[in-house]
Amino acid sequence: MKLLKSQTSIEFMVFVSILLIILLVVFYNSSYFNISITNTRVYTEGKNLADSIASEINTAVFAGGGYSRKFIVQNDIFGITNFTIIVNNYDVIVDWGSSFASSSIVIPNLNGAISNGWVNINNTGGLIYVS
DSSP states (O other): OOOOHHHHHHHHHHHHHHHHHHHHHHHHHHHHHHHHHHHHHHHHHHHHHHHHHHHHHHHHHHHHHOOEEEEEEEETTTTOOOOEEETTEEEEEOOSSEEEEEESSSSSBBBBBOOOOOEEEETTTTTEOOO
16 A cells, blocks of 8 residues: 555644644643642641631630730731631631631630731730730
8 A cells, every 4th residue: 555645644633633632631631630739738728827826816715814925927828918817706717718717716706806917915814815
């Protein structure tokens, strides 16, 4: 069987087309996997932040009156700087818009608001104040 030049060109183009389709599928799946990993890392870091704030609040409660400490709240959650920290109804909630993480505390509320940067926490007569 004698191959013509045009037949060889068509076979080559079919081979290259199939190869490109396979590469597109591989790149699509790998980008989806990377997004999934990034979302998991953001959630884990948000959960760690909620847990550390809850630990500071619970320590202040259990230490009793006169307790005072300064701690730092990180400025970003895996690159996300626009997040809020809410303490309400026995929970510390870290919300970054697309999702949130929470951790339990032993008191329903506290006085003041927690933001990123240095935070002072005080137990004055059983009431917890943050600034």
